[in-house]
Amino acid sequence: METQFISERNLKFMLYEVFDAESLLRYPYFSEHSRETIDMMLETAMKIGKERLRPHYEEMDRNPPRYDGKTVKVHPMVRSFMKESGDGGWISIFAPFEQGGQQMPLLAGFLPTFIFNAANYSASVYPGLSTGAAHLISSFGTEELRKAYIPKLYSGEWQGTMALTEPQAGSSLADITTTATPTDDGSYLIRGQKIFISAGDHDCAENVIHLLLGRIQGAPAGLKGLSLFLVPKNRIDGGGKLVANDVTTAGIYHKMGYRGAPITQLAFGDGDDCRGFLVGEPNRGLSYMLQMMNEARLSVGFAATAIASAAYYSALGYADERPQGRPITSKDPQSPQIPIIQHADVKRMLLFQRAVIEGSLSLLMQCTKYADLEIVCTGVEKEKYKLLLDLLTPVAKTYPSETGILSVSQALQCLGGYGYCDDFPVEQYYRDMRIHPIHEGTTGIQSLTLLGRNVTMKNGKAFQLFLAEAETAMEDAETIPELASFAGELRRAVETLKTVTNSLIGLAIKGNIDLFLADATLYMEMFGILAVAWQWLLQATVISKALAKGTAGVDSTFYGGKMYAFRYFFGYELPRIEGLARRLMNADGLTVEMPGELFRD
């Protein structure tokens, strides 16, 4: 069975050759790190992925969490992996040194999790959730909360969660009804129900710390009335002991994929004794939560890319070895069959996957680099990177999630009938992959955010900055003769995007908001393809320069393969935006006007 699930060579290429990670390390904030430490971190993560996570991948799917009416039992490896993630400093990877963290640049620091995602997605989410929860507490919580809760989250002893969703409030967080009533001691009595809460309860953590959105009694309706609370499963009493905090698990859901991690239904305060602690100021919960959600959205993009990568290597291994059929031009039935990797159509499927995976990873790493620059820069520069990151985050979440499904589907297709059977892990990758366009904001909602908010925010400033970034990349590529025509194609695509964007904004200005946003998801698709084409052009530029310098010698296979994937993206994927543009320019309002009852026959 194929053991490779990720290309280490590609990670190093992206880190050092495309995104020049070493330039970040020159900023004092990151200067404790070096290429050597980053390499050692990646090497260790690969070992953990191979030795600790991958061996449990199928097993955790076949034996999903069980709820016995009281507790949720998960695979015992979760306990040891959480401890290892704590001891190893993986959970606190981004936190500043003074908070016991590793202060790692995001550009490099997302990669260990990316590796873990590819090795075993379910296992990898447990520590990741704690990272997000602890970051929220450290950003907005009081000193007291930080001291009491962060160390145990970082050590892996306690599990962190994000608890937003309620039965009537999924995409529509404005409808959250969980209530918080102030008490004399400054804490709040929490009452409400949450559903779909990842790792919301399990037997491999001593305690679970929920970062929960609720509404203080009397707060305004809608998003403006949401506050953020820390609600532990077990609270710390006066003597420092843990006592039950009236959070009960009502059940778990049985999922299609990603079955090694539970999603729980939780009841808070059924016995009127559930204490929550306000994080930050009242009614500002959503803006705080957005910080975690934006990181989580990048995490989803990485995870989707990681699963697609693992599926690609399965497909590649199979395609290399499966003899089937003969060259189209061969007439001799006695001649030996050829491995399927020699068929053009199979190569097309493999190239599609590679173009999607390596393009997605590039876009995600671009975003993490913007996040790092936002940390270390000041003034106008800081604002610039923040805007770019804000603009692109929904794209970097959605493109890998949606296109990743197609990518894994093509991986499955490469295995023919075996792809559909559980003898190979690809059918599991396919099931595991499907969650990504749903959680952390559905594709529909991400698309509304992109078009309805991000593209126009600050008078379109973020969008202009994005166009300028693409322009720089095109001008750079145009200096290389063999890339000039590709740069030209991207330039035409950018013009198309501008035209479409202006036309849509025109609808908004005229007050046709329904029409403006009706096809936001198609706009997202178009934007995603263009953003990934931009990233491929950046990669091709780096490679062409290396080849010209003759420094690419021993890596001719790697660079050669990459250039094919680059050409594939421009040749097969980029042209799709023309069809999308045609539809987006058509404001006939077909989906807006069709009445719901006409869907019934």
Next chain:
Amino acid sequence: MKIVVCLKQVPDMESKFKIIDEKKIDESQIAFKINDFDNYAVEAALQLKEKLGGEVVIVSAGPARAQKDVRQAFAMGADWGIQIDDPAVEAGDNYVIAEALQKAIASIGDVELVLTGVQAEDDQASVTGVMMAHLMDAPHVTNVVKLEVNGKDLTVNRELAGGKNEVINLSIPAVLAIQSGINEPRYPTLPGIMKAKKKRLDVKKAADFGASAAAKTEFIKMFIPVSEHKAEIIQGDPKTAAATLVNKLKNEAKVL
């Protein structure tokens, strides 16, 4: 307790090997890593240090690229190290390396225990440790699967064929070849990785320790053997296949 672990950097055995001129491996396509067996030795040393105090010193003979793996052991918790970066040692046989390692260890002073892995994944010679013990005039035990220290006495279990163990007493200073499975080697931690780059690593030549042994063996060539064994899948329904098999075992293999 002052413990030395001898650590070797080896090619990742999953790499694609190409032999140049029957002399050496083409390194350009190869990733290097710690000899997996040595990880168990490092872990055993770290566990002893955690129990008894003292220090763990890594000694490695190898070119500059080996440094990253010495630092990997630092990231696991080893204190400092010596790297013998000397083409003459590299070109030598196991004896030359054993002598260089032994002299380097002697230069540290008061080393009580030297641990190695049972073998190197690449050349699988399993002799360097034994030769070192001989040069140190110290006792040596191979295949150690359990290790207890009582003052100056060591009690070790040695793995025998068929899952049996024998128990041996010896006293320090001693050299032990640690068998895989004795422990579960820890992974480097991120704080450990950060500390590793600041730990002391002395880069030396053999002459710095007065090491000058000549090789005792002569290397002739290296090649990938052509397999002479062929597997044959016997076709047909079970009855005919069984008959064919019996026939072959009788007449071709002549084992029936």
